[in-house]
Amino acid sequence: xADEHASSLDGHAGAEHHGSVWPFVIALAGGVGFAGVxxxxxxxxxxxxxxxxxxxxxLWQDARGVRFGDVTHSTEPGMFRDVSIRKLGMWxxxxxxxxxxxxxxxxxxxxxxRAEYWPSPGVDSPLNxxxxxxxxxxxxASSFTMVQALKGIERxxxxxxxxALLATLILGATFVSIQVYEYNKLFFFEHLTPWKNSVAPxxxxxxxxxxxxxxxxxxxxxxxxxxxxxxNYKAWKKDWFTPKNxxxxxxxxxxxxxxxxxxxxxxxxxxxx
Amino acid sequence: MESQTELKEGGGLAKAAIETVKxxxxxxxxxxxxxxxxxxxxxxxxxxGIPKIVQITMLIATSVAKATLVALYYMHLKxxxxxxxxxxxxxxxLVAILILALVVRK
Numbered sequence: 001x002a003d004e005h006a007s008s009l010d011g012h013a014g015a016e017h018h019g020s021v022w023p024f025v026i027a028l029a030g031g032v033g034f035a036g037v038x039x040x041x042x043x044x045x046x047x048x049x050x051x052x053x054x055x056x057x058x059l060w061q062d063a064r065g066v067r068f069g070d071v072t073h074s075t076e077p078g079m080f081r082d083v084s085i086r087k088l089g090m091w092x093x094x095x096x097x098x099x100x101x102x103x104x105x106x107x108x109x110x111x112x113x114r115a116e117y118w119p120s121p122g123v124d125s126p127l128n129x130x131x132x133x134x135x136x137x138x139x140x141a142s143s144f145t146m147v148q149a150l151k152g153i154e155r156x157x158x159x160x161x162x163x164a165l166l167a168t169l170i171l172g173a174t175f176v177s178i179q180v181y182e183y184n185k186l187f188f189f190e191h192l193t194p195w196k197n198s199v200a201p202x203x204x205x206x207x208x209x210x211x212x213x214x215x216x217x218x219x220x221x222x223x224x225x226x227x228x229x230x231x232n233y234k235a236w237k238k239d240w241f242t243p244k245n246x247x248x249x250x251x252x253x254x255x256x257x258x259x260x261x262x263x264x265x266x267x268x269x270x271x272x273x
Numbered sequence: 274m275e276s277q278t279e280l281k282e283g284g285g286l287a288k289a290a291i292e293t294v295k296x297x298x299x300x301x302x303x304x305x306x307x308x309x310x311x312x313x314x315x316x317x318x319x320x321x322g323i324p325k326i327v328q329i330t331m332l333i334a335t336s337v338a339k340a341t342l343v344a345l346y347y348m349h350l351k352x353x354x355x356x357x358x359x360x361x362x363x364x365x366x367l368v369a370i371l372i373l374a375l376v377v378r379k
Contacts, residue, residue: 095360
């Protein structure tokens with residue numbers, strides 16, 4: 001995002017372009033960590049260490065106010081020539097996320113199709129539909145405030161931009177908080193665990209798929225909330241975002257709306273069907 | 274709305290044009306809310322003799338409609354070049370096949 005800001009700085013020569021290594025370190029951390037989860041578990045801790053190193057390095061670089069210079073090509077040649085290179089990057093990331101969540105949802109549906117018992121919503125399901133419906137409205141409202149923030153900065157209305165961005169952060173954090181409350185209630189009081197337990201053994205597969213789907217989504221929302229917190233911080237810096245330089249807001253917004261779309265599918269699949 | 278502004282090659286709008294075109298953000302927000310209200314009442318339809326398969330079909334339809342609204346208007350795909358609209362659309366077709374195969378496979 002410092003990159004984003006720097007792209008509009010006058011007099012910054014393209015020849016000085018030097019990217020940041022930290023996104024690569026974070027991506028490497030993800031690769032090593034997940035490889036550890038499925039092959040040799042101690043590697044997962046190496047991944048976590050690399051992640052902390054990568055995030056720390058990136059924040060340190062950002063705190064020092066390092067400017068990354070102009071992007072040498074704002075678009076790719078060829079069929080994507082009309083699309084900003086950063087926006088294209090975010091969309092490709094979203095495509096990878098589509099595959100990720102589809103695998104999780106597909107796997108859960110496959111397990112459900114073969115399960116001997118599955119609780120029915122509103123009958124014998126331990127899930128709280130009204131509470132989650134409130135949470136769903138939180139996420140929908142946060143998508144609305146996110147686009148209002150974008151509209152605000154596009155039109156140069158800093159007050160609306162900052163207020164809407166703050167509202168998005170609060171709504172996102174509220175969603176996560178309600179999910180934590182829900183998890184606490186389900187795990188400790190309803191005996192819904194991700195594994196088989198002696199109190200409610202019939203809920204084992206249901207519990208596994210429930211925590212896997214909502215847990216990964218919740219982790220993504222948490223990531224989004226962290227991104228929004230960073231964006232809020234930058235929004236209060238003078239001239240950081242301007243009507244001509246606000247692509248970071250749009251990109252974080254794309255990610256946030258995608259997380260909303262995932263919930264649009266998860267809510268009925270997990271809670272209502 | 275697109276007729277008000279200059280269309281770029283490939284069906285999208287120029288960035289400046291995208292930012293000035295009036296977008297129905299609030300209308301989309303209201304529609305998302307109303308459809309969600311309907312969704313949370315679908316499980317109760319079983320009491321009125323609506324079969325489970327019909328309920329599932331309704332929920333899939335409402336979810337797809339809501340996701341389409343968010344992608345088109347909040348993620349601005351409606352105003353982007355045509356080629357960018359295909360970026361998320363093509364993998365969606367592939368994953369639909371994957372999920373269908375996983376669910377119906379004996």
